[in-house]
Amino acid sequence: MTGDHGFFERVYDAVRAIPRGRVATYGQVAAFVGVPRGARAVGWALRALGGRRSVRVPWHRVVNAAGGISDRPGLSPAVQRQRLRAEGVRFVGGQVDLRRHGVRA
């Protein structure tokens, strides 16, 4: 129990704060943790998860600014798409309607 809240934990906490059936962009999560321009750093933190189920983080609720799923090594985007669809997220043109499911301030 560390108590040390680093950048990674902040990102995980922000992602955990995303309500079910809704999605947030990397930029939104970055801004939530205090780094509006740290979208790439957010992806870095999520990549560090590496399938760590011990840390329950709804990483599948995080999408890019276009509302689409970014390509990543080792995992197919179809997985995330199916997970989001299972939560009630509607896909249009292979992308998510951020105006409908995008997290709002």
Added chain:
DNA sequence: CTTATGACTTTCA
């Protein structure tokens, strides 16, 4: 300290 990489974003042609 410098260089390189990456689940990003925005702008220009």
Added chain:
DNA sequence: CTGAAAGCCATAA
């Protein structure tokens, strides 16, 4: 709409 380039942040070597 598609493609290329630069910008920004965190980590590793």
